[in-house]
Amino acid sequence: MNTQKNQDLTVGVIGGTGYAGGELCRLLLGHPNVARILPTSREEKDFEEIHPNLLGSGLSFLTTDRLAERAEELDVVFFSTPTGEAMRTARHYLDRGARVIDLSADFRFADPAAYERAHGPRHESPDLLREAVYGVTELYREHIAKARLVANPGCYAITAILGLTPLLQGPATGRRVSVHAVNGTTGAGVTPKRALMHAEVAGSMLAYSLGGHRHGPELEEVLGGLSGRPVEVDLNTTHGDFARGIHLQANVDVPAGTTRDDLVALYQEFYGAGAAGEYFVRVNARSPRGGLNVKDYSLYPSIAAVNGSNFCHLGLDVDTERNIAKVVAVTDNLVKGAAGSAIQNMNVMLGIDETTGLRHHAL
Amino acid sequence: MNTQKNQDLTVGVIGGTGYAGGELCRLLLGHPNVARILPTSREEKDFEEIHPNLLGSGLSFLTTDRLAERAEELDVVFFSTPTGEAMRTARHYLDRGARVIDLSADFRFADPAAYERAHGPRHESPDLLREAVYGVTELYREHIAKARLVANPGCYAITAILGLTPLLQGPATGRRVSVHAVNGTTGAGVTPKRALMHAEVAGSMLAYSLGGHRHGPELEEVLGGLSGRPVEVDLNTTHGDFARGIHLQANVDVPAGTTRDDLVALYQEFYGAGAAGEYFVRVNARSPRGGLNVKDYSLYPSIAAVNGSNFCHLGLDVDTERNIAKVVAVTDNLVKGAAGSAIQNMNVMLGIDETTGLRHHAL
Amino acid sequence: MNTQKNQDLTVGVIGGTGYAGGELCRLLLGHPNVARILPTSREEKDFEEIHPNLLGSGLSFLTTDRLAERAEELDVVFFSTPTGEAMRTARHYLDRGARVIDLSADFRFADPAAYERAHGPRHESPDLLREAVYGVTELYREHIAKARLVANPGCYAITAILGLTPLLQGPATGRRVSVHAVNGTTGAGVTPKRALMHAEVAGSMLAYSLGGHRHGPELEEVLGGLSGRPVEVDLNTTHGDFARGIHLQANVDVPAGTTRDDLVALYQEFYGAGAAGEYFVRVNARSPRGGLNVKDYSLYPSIAAVNGSNFCHLGLDVDTERNIAKVVAVTDNLVKGAAGSAIQNMNVMLGIDETTGLRHHAL
Amino acid sequence: MNTQKNQDLTVGVIGGTGYAGGELCRLLLGHPNVARILPTSREEKDFEEIHPNLLGSGLSFLTTDRLAERAEELDVVFFSTPTGEAMRTARHYLDRGARVIDLSADFRFADPAAYERAHGPRHESPDLLREAVYGVTELYREHIAKARLVANPGCYAITAILGLTPLLQGPATGRRVSVHAVNGTTGAGVTPKRALMHAEVAGSMLAYSLGGHRHGPELEEVLGGLSGRPVEVDLNTTHGDFARGIHLQANVDVPAGTTRDDLVALYQEFYGAGAAGEYFVRVNARSPRGGLNVKDYSLYPSIAAVNGSNFCHLGLDVDTERNIAKVVAVTDNLVKGAAGSAIQNMNVMLGIDETTGLRHHAL
Structure with missing residues (x-):
């Protein structure tokens, strides 16, 4: 070649x-x-x-x-x-x-x-x-460039890893991270089963594998490696009433006094912002509006804004009463969570511009 | 009267x-x-x-x-x-x-x-x-029967309280409970806003108030009172792509060795089973099927199975690697989470059979 | 008995x-x-x-x-x-x-x-x-009361028959009626097939049997019998992205000058209004608002307003440029379209009040 | 320029x-x-x-x-x-x-x-x-290439025109075409209204303007011009429980003996097949499977297969008992029905390859 x-x-x-x-x-x-x-x-x-x-x-x-x-x-x-x-x-x-x-x-x-x-x-x-090199391009790019064999991450795993690494390499305290992820039903595969029929899932949600999901150990190994300390992942997985996309929320303890602005700055520093930054990872840095009585629905990303694209959008907040950081990470489970990420890795392996064939935005 | x-x-x-x-x-x-x-x-x-x-x-x-x-x-x-x-x-x-x-x-x-x-x-x-008496009928029935004024609980609150009380009065360790709840969009009220338009939510999810939701303190006060010890609620709230229903997952640390069967027995004892039990709270006691490679989608309840009814269905599991109990509690946010519960309280206050007008099953 | x-x-x-x-x-x-x-x-x-x-x-x-x-x-x-x-x-x-x-x-x-x-x-x-007696209770009540054996109608058929009979026994001209019906996926049965998986239908629609659906001849026979003249049914059937309900639109030619008010009066006369009328068939008689630039979304019924109930809601309009009557008829395909209707027939057969066990409204 | x-x-x-x-x-x-x-x-x-x-x-x-x-x-x-x-x-x-x-x-x-x-x-x-030149690129390409001003068609109109022109220039008999179109809620615009809130539309359908929709006269003028004879459009419009896409079914009388194969051949001839054909219009030419008892869900196109793309997919059938041709035409209402089509016209006006920036397939 x-x-x-x-x-x-x-x-x-x-x-x-x-x-x-x-x-x-x-x-x-x-x-x-x-x-x-x-x-x-x-x-x-x-x-x-x-x-x-x-x-x-x-x-x-x-x-x-x-x-x-x-x-x-x-x-x-x-x-x-x-x-x-x-x-x-x-x-x-x-x-x-x-x-x-x-x-x-x-x-x-x-x-x-x-x-x-x-x-x-x-x-x-x-x-x-x-x-084999583990294929989160943003975090293992140098290794992937030299690899013959790349292990593309699971869709839950890559979304959680992109969402959690800055926190775990930074201010997170404690070893437990709590991860709740809701996946589209394409994540359940194509084999027909009654539980996955449209009439069963429409208007509902379908929790599964709460006793233990295989992406749990995968996540613990990778996040532990990236952060240099033991990480315990409390993982809940559910299918939602949509075909595509992962909406993942991760909660991590942080030191008292940590604010939403601190986290936004941390993530923007980690992933870069604008042209200099990671093309496929974008942080919602909008400032919250209003006071006690206003729900601001624009602070956290939604799968509608990434579906069909190779982007991972990240939103951040802090429960300042309880000192818990909240990360919302969304991806298209079949693109950034699978095929798009795989092609991004192909591009890196072959020395092609990493974003080739993948630059389009979500609908 | x-x-x-x-x-x-x-x-x-x-x-x-x-x-x-x-x-x-x-x-x-x-x-x-x-x-x-x-x-x-x-x-x-x-x-x-x-x-x-x-x-x-x-x-x-x-x-x-x-x-x-x-x-x-x-x-x-x-x-x-x-x-x-x-x-x-x-x-x-x-x-x-x-x-x-x-x-x-x-x-x-x-x-x-x-x-x-x-x-x-x-x-x-x-x-x-x-x-005022707090209106979780199953837990405060005696007081409600004598009350002139009942404070009906929030929809997230009642679902979490029914799901967590047996654990918190029982084997739970630690003070933190982690609650992730996904609510239908009827929970956001009827005032038109762009973020809540159908075209915005369809195929997506809408997280909100992650920095602090008002049902958090309500929950902490009630659960603390019921369990006789301080409880910290780490609460995440999200709207899903459905009009009705709350799908709530609560994770709580439990002693090593706790099993799914232990929890099922605990909850069946607490709420009773069959005709002798609480009519509106039902525990999924099904045994899991298959081994390592089988996802059993029937272990946890779904909002489709309670919507339109005054039932709260509960499912239970344990992550035995990490000793975390997982509770799935589902209700119709407008029935058991609001109007149905209120009428159940009315029945109790007036000395009418508690289930009058509320016995119908979900669709 | x-x-x-x-x-x-x-x-x-x-x-x-x-x-x-x-x-x-x-x-x-x-x-x-x-x-x-x-x-x-x-x-x-x-x-x-x-x-x-x-x-x-x-x-x-x-x-x-x-x-x-x-x-x-x-x-x-x-x-x-x-x-x-x-x-x-x-x-x-x-x-x-x-x-x-x-x-x-x-x-x-x-x-x-x-x-x-x-x-x-x-x-x-x-x-x-x-x-066997054909089981549209509202139209064959006397016969059903004496029957040992009732053939309950198909879900499309009963919805179309309730929607079309007043027109076909009245002002309709021509023999063709055009029927477009969208059914929930429960109408496709419980056998798992890839085309009916949630991931396939979510956010989409699934047309089927456009070359000829079995309810076509059933409809032609019944509507022909009820109206005393040949009726040709041009039937299109589709599954929508919902589990329950039939949203049916039927178009029929009417004499020039026919107005929406004429049809509302015709249907109210046919089915009765209020307590004296058919309990399960309700006509939306609301007057349209506004002028050329106003879309009034409240004129036609929706499946959300009947799902879970045994009601059939009817809405009416006329394209006065082209003299075409438009009927919108909605039912829950599993209740009025199947089980509810069947129990309504049971009540009539046994001499029980016809609405027993079926009076509840939709969610 | x-x-x-x-x-x-x-x-x-x-x-x-x-x-x-x-x-x-x-x-x-x-x-x-x-x-x-x-x-x-x-x-x-x-x-x-x-x-x-x-x-x-x-x-x-x-x-x-x-x-x-x-x-x-x-x-x-x-x-x-x-x-x-x-x-x-x-x-x-x-x-x-x-x-x-x-x-x-x-x-x-x-x-x-x-x-x-x-x-x-x-x-x-x-x-x-x-x-101004009317902007259905496939049918008015020569005029668009020379135009300063293009009137981009309505989303219903372009979908119906692409679906109906071969039939109306060919075997259609009679002057009436019956068009039923279901549009995503993005088609209703961004102004918040209660009827368009998520909680109102989820699990339902919303018919509107059945008494007369503005795309009716637009369609009659264009289809009349294209076919050289008067065309009457019986148009029903509805919003479905999805954000994007138009699923349109058009029924037209055809001579006795017309078959599905005839129509497939007609449309393939009209739009071309493969590389020589219209890039953005694709005809489903699959042969139906099975007999009387088989529903073949793969014969007609779905919006899931075009959403996000500039494609129009067409499916065809004939009710051979009643001699009615059935056309199913699907587009993304915001792409081929609006922005994509407009950019396709821009490309033609500027002499750029028509498919530039628009070649991607649906998700």
Whole structure:
């Protein structure tokens, strides 16, 4: 691969029938450096029936076997597959020179034992686990630029990590962070189940895995690493009555006297503001209006303002009676939480401008 | 008032144009002991345009002044008014023999100073404040039965109190409870604002008052009183993309070794099960299915299963890695969270069967 | 069966796992004359998991075979089953003295050939087909009162019939009526399919069967019979992003000069107004406000104003440039469109006040 | 203006606070030829509070007066204003060399009298009315390329015109077309009203203007002109429980024997298929599956598959019993129905590739 080749990329999308796979295809179709997209499906399926938003795109599915045979043609391979698939077949593509970006959980833990505790099966490629770089671009950019294999974070994880790192590297006290995240139903996958039917979720909310969610240990490991101290994540996850987006609220104890302005300044310093800052992370720095009797609905970000985009918006506040910092972090679970982030990592791995194909704003 | 009169009640609804006022009218229309409903409106308005679900009900608005003139006819008066109204005019009705149930915050605090800290204006009837009984029927039934004046709890408050009391009177450790509540947009009132327009909220969520919500101190006072120890409430409030219902999750530290089964047993003991138990509080005692790889969506209650009804459903779990109890409590914010609860209190105050007019299940 | 027994009814609900079956159970639980409800399920299922809104109701499923053995105990049997079931087994219950109300399509056509054209299989009980009475209570009340077997109408059909009959028996010209109906996703049944998953329908609409819907011929037969002339129904059906309710718009040519006031008067005369009128059919008679530049959103009914109730609300207008009458008819597809209507018919069949157990207003 | 200048465009957006104005800004931010965007607001407002999706974009509002002073700098001016504004001030910009694209109704009618009948006020620039070109790019491309002033169509109108023109220029019989369109609530504008609050629309639908909608005459004029014969449009408009998108169904009589395949072939011929065809109009040519008992939900397009994009998807069917063609046409009301279409017209007017800045697919 070389700079010239990076103008004319061939990209495989293994697991192209799910929501993240579809988003990879959609975003890659708009990426100026990508010439060929090869999505795979285990069963024979009509691409445009599965992804009607891409009607007329000309894409169609090939089998995973057929893609494996064409591994040498590929510059980049995305895995958008259930747990267990990438750890078995990523090596095939790496050995033939492709970069691999895995959107599943297979390469997210440094330690195979941690993987096994969270996901069950024995890890089959512990050497690759050691090599893989965790793909929060804003925080591990240097490593990603040199990586062959990137473990793209979970959608809850990346949203929480972007929202919490400045606080945890800064004024946070105590080891507990409380994270409540509400995800769109695309986050539950495409397998039909009665609990996920429209008639069941419309006008309601669906809490799940309150006894323990796999992103909890992932978050604790990454946040602990980033902040250099033990972090305990109290994680609640729920599906809301919307298809897309994560609305995440994280509460952390802070020293008495900490104000909303302090946090805004901290986050603006951390992520930069304006052109010099991180393009995809934006902090709502608006000043609150009014007094005791005014609810100001514009202080915190909403998923409507990021859906369809690769942005993470952050809002901040402090309960000054109880000295608790409140972070609101929102992303599109399928873009910044999955496919967009993965393409951002691809750009960094290939030395392309990081925002290529991803600059558009939300609707 | 006497038993016979309780078959033929005349009821005033002050502030009949809002959502809670409309729900009071709807439920009172189906109450077998209520003969006359007199809703008021400050401005001249067409009742059936404001409440199209009651098309053909024959109700119409009178002015508050007109109702005041007819105070002697009234058995019960509900205040469904902004803060500050009931503390000024409740006495007029009490003095003429009516029971008063106030759905605003005016009589929720024992101490006028606490009221003033949370709501601003100076309290104008501190003597009534001392007399008022806080209206969580399940927990203060004896007092309510003897009361002339009941302070109906806030919708977040009652949902949290029913969800947390067994834990706080029992195994909870530490003083902090973490409460995340998502409310339907009827909870934001009927005054048109751009932030609350359908086009703004559809497909999104709207966090608000994270720096401090007035139900926080209300909750701390009541939960502290019920549990006999200081309680700190870390409260996050958000509107979801639905019109009705509160989906509340409360997390509390518990001793190591506490299990989901322990909590289910605790709550079933506290609220009773079956015909002997509290009619309106029901605990999901289902056993979880499957292992590490199964998400069981049926363990926690959903607002779809309570909306339109006076039920509070409770679900329980424990994060056994971190020893955190998780309570999911759902109510219809306008029924159990407001009008239904108020009528339940009316029934108790008048010696009528508590469930009269309120037994119907959610859709 | 006798009047006394009608105070203490035993009712079977065959097909109790679907949405209409669940609604039958919910409404029957609140019916003062019903003592025992026996819902059936083909597979072994937990009643409260399937119908979490009925948590604590004490109901549980029996097998259809077990119910058949207890046929003699039953006063009424509801079939809430797929096409083909009731025509085979209704006789078993009729022969043992039960009234049968079939919510499927099995007994909706007078002519077996019409049934077979619309639904496929050969009809196995043509004699019962002749005996069955079509269950729009408001229009066939006398016949229903004497019937052993009632064919409950389809949800689209009953909504259209209540909305169109006054016009078709009155000023309508031409034979074509144009019917566009949007139904909640509960109308699509409980079988999980990808197209009906929440993530697919949220924020969208799902048109279906535009080439021909089975309620078309049903409507043409009934409306033709009621109006005494051939009626052609141009029917479009769509699922909307809501779980419940039918919002139906029907357009019919009318003579030049026909006004909105004419139609309101016609419908009020037909259905009666106030206490003397049909309890469950209500006409929005509000006068439009403002001039050319004012959109008056209060002229037409909305499903929000009927959901959960057995009401049908009707709104009327005329495009006076083109002489087209516009009818907006809304119902809850599971109540007036299914279970509520069925219980209304049960009441009539048993000589109970028709509104018993069904009087509550929408939320 | 010249080709080089077209690389570095300065664009005014008059009326930048509404939904269409916000979408113009969003899309222009991603347009490679646009260097400067100048949105205006009548009142002083914070751009990022009004359009939180553009947080960090650096845009801010100027007054309309200030923009008028800078008219000479402008290459293109978009009017996204209430009726009556553009007819008064478009000339100011035209005289100073800018192209003008008006998203309001001011220049949509050829005849001032028709404008006055539909919208009320006397037209103040009848000479410009004659000059203006109606902006359905696909049908009037040659004229738009030479125009100084384009009247961008209404959102209902463009969706119906793209959906109906092949039929009306082809096999349609009779003069009546029946159009039922459901629009997102962004189509109702940003002025807060109780009827448009989230709590009112959630889970419901809101019909309006059934007695006559202004897009009716606009449609009749354009469709009559395109088909060379009188067309009568029976138009029903409704808001659905979603923020964006138009789901439009149009029914037209066709000769006996017309099939779905005939229509698919007709539309593919009209719009072209694949790379040779119209980029933004795509026909669902999938063959229906299954028989009498199968509902195939994939035959008709959904707004979820176009929202956020400039695409119009078309689906076709025939009720072969009654010989009625059914067209389903979906667009994003704010993109193809407003801002996207306007930018497509800008591209054509300036000789830029028509799809520039608009190629992205829906989410």
